[in-house]
Amino acid sequence: MLTRKQFLTMSAGLGVGVLLPEVLKAKRTYAASPRLSKFTESLPISYPISPPSTLDIAPGKHSFHSSLGSFTTWGYGGLSYLGPTFEVTRGTPVKIRAFNKLGTHPLAGSVDTSLHGVNASDITNPRTVIHLHGSNTEPDSDGYPEDTYLPGQSNVYNYNNNQEAGTLWYHDHSLGMTALNLQAGLAGMYLIRDEDDPIGGNGPLGIPAGAPYEVPLILQDHSFNSDGSMSFPAKWDHEFYGDVAVVNGKAWPNLNVDRTLYRFRIVNASNSRFFRLKLSSNQQLIQIGCDGGFLNAPVYLSKLLLGPGERADVLIDFSTSLPGDKIVLQNDAAAPYPKGLATVIDQGYFRMPEIMQFTVNRGAAVPKAIPIRLRVNNPLITKIATKPVRQRNLVLTDILNSNFQVLAMMLNAVYWHEAANHPELREQPKVDTVEQWNFINLQPFAHTMHLHLVPFQILNRQSINDTAYSAAYRATGPRKVLMHHAPGGDTVPYGYPPLDPTPYLKGLPKPPAANEAGWKDTVVVNPFELVRVIVPFGAKATANLPFGNSFTGRFVWHCHMLNHEDNDMMLPFDVLP
Numbered sequence: 001m002l003t004r005k006q007f008l009t010m011s012a013g014l015g016v017g018v019l020l021p022e023v024l025k026a027k028r029t030y031a032a033s034p035r036l037s038k039f040t041e042s043l044p045i046s047y048p049i050s051p052p053s054t055l056d057i058a059p060g061k062h063s064f065h066s067s068l069g070s071f072t073t074w075g076y077g078g079l080s081y082l083g084p085t086f087e088v089t090r091g092t093p094v095k096i097r098a099f100n101k102l103g104t105h106p107l108a109g110s111v112d113t114s115l116h117g118v119n120a121s122d123i124t125n126p127r128t129v130i131h132l133h134g135s136n137t138e139p140d141s142d143g144y145p146e147d148t149y150l151p152g153q154s155n156v157y158n159y160n161n162n163q164e165a166g167t168l169w170y171h172d173h174s175l176g177m178t179a180l181n182l183q184a185g186l187a188g189m190y191l192i193r194d195e196d197d198p199i200g201g202n203g204p205l206g207i208p209a210g211a212p213y214e215v216p217l218i219l220q221d222h223s224f225n226s227d228g229s230m231s232f233p234a235k236w237d238h239e240f241y242g243d244v245a246v247v248n249g250k251a252w253p254n255l256n257v258d259r260t261l262y263r264f265r266i267v268n269a270s271n272s273r274f275f276r277l278k279l280s281s282n283q284q285l286i287q288i289g290c291d292g293g294f295l296n297a298p299v300y301l302s303k304l305l306l307g308p309g310e311r312a313d314v315l316i317d318f319s320t321s322l323p324g325d326k327i328v329l330q331n332d333a334a335a336p337y338p339k340g341l342a343t344v345i346d347q348g349y350f351r352m353p354e355i356m357q358f359t360v361n362r363g364a365a366v367p368k369a370i371p372i373r374l375r376v377n378n379p380l381i382t383k384i385a386t387k388p389v390r391q392r393n394l395v396l397t398d399i400l401n402s403n404f405q406v407l408a409m410m411l412n413a414v415y416w417h418e419a420a421n422h423p424e425l426r427e428q429p430k431v432d433t434v435e436q437w438n439f440i441n442l443q444p445f446a447h448t449m450h451l452h453l454v455p456f457q458i459l460n461r462q463s464i465n466d467t468a469y470s471a472a473y474r475a476t477g478p479r480k481v482l483m484h485h486a487p488g489g490d491t492v493p494y495g496y497p498p499l500d501p502t503p504y505l506k507g508l509p510k511p512p513a514a515n516e517a518g519w520k521d522t523v524v525v526n527p528f529e530l531v532r533v534i535v536p537f538g539a540k541a542t543a544n545l546p547f548g549n550s551f552t553g554r555f556v557w558h559c560h561m562l563n564h565e566d567n568d569m570m571l572p573f574d575v576l577p
């Protein structure tokens, strides 16, 4: 069986338009959305509020654009689409009972029962479960993908919020249904505050917190049918790219801004799309925080890359803008990231060059100082000095059929149900130890790898001779699968655990970018690259950690490209006592 890279290389040799394989042709059948005016919708803003003790997960009627009309979508906490932004202070525990009040799925025609965990009943009796992404949370409240509950049922989530200020988000995590449930609207933002970033602002950094100058931005891409309802392919495909940018639930919105300093909490909540954001005015984006909290110092960026699941805490200074200026938030990332399908079809096909617009209000400029130090009460981030007790090599790959169609996206060539039922196929770190995890991407597209429970530091990235490594890794297989419903048949081509990549590495390791040199929980793994991360599996694993718990139990690690996660690119791991 060919790898996708070998196949794409082969296709390139045949020339554009010749022998378009199923795997690529499928993309062109996506419905083209109706033409929509840009920057005519007002950006909806959910300013932060305290979490409630009860949270409804329920349908509503929502319009993404004034020319599209209203259709059924899903939301949290009484919103028709997405959920309220919650804010809590570090160390203040929160207990939320969430009620599943969902009805027939708004994307009923796209429920694909060939995916793991998906049943026809998900159309009319949909499961849900909430994961608070970025939180250091007990296993029973972490949104394990099989801890779902049905309409009429509820579940209690305990978040002790024992961690530094950061940009968290909450979203559905139902096994096999996460992509459709997020596309339907089940996502919201959750901000943890602390002494450096107190509720209401007026903290030592001098940055806004809350209305009106701190604005959450939930970035997605969507497609719409001619009647204006949401469109999504009927069958699973290895990626989804919509042709309409949606921010906070509106298509290509506009935000009127005062001439002062704004703070944007940005999450990439899209299925597969990477955003590389820039401003049409060529002003810099000043990144002050990444996934898990503040960086050591602001990083001034002309472009900001965010893969699916990643967050950024960003300042934009509009005090130097002129009244009436229109500044577009642009995106120059190819899709798939980073090179598109350049060798086979039009490279620009899935691009989304514009996201939203800022229109600068009249009024005097009110400049504010950009903080120099971001960690006043919290310890500076220094490289974890504790030596890892072990390394784990973890491979990102896929399984193709004889027509080169992707059957499943895989981690370690292990299926979810195999690992869920066979501990010998699971990673099992010991609580309060430090481990090094090496993510090895054997595919021509980037992925974003996410660990639940604990944040990590990126050590470095290094190229790998993927052809030689793949061949040697393949020689460790095939492995007989332990659960026979697996889509690829009775075997997978590779053995377990993955082969040591050391002899196949090329060049020198590169340190993370300055805006990644903080606490991360989701990391971009580029094609044919090994990314080393160092992970403290508990608050006592080493010094100066940004969280306070040492939980044991079952959690998950996965690719955050939602179609990948839904088709086996997710595995359980256990933190052992």
Ligand SMILES: [Cu+2]
Binding pocket: 409, 446, 447, 448, 559, 560, 561, 564, 565, 569
């Ligand atoms: Cu992926």
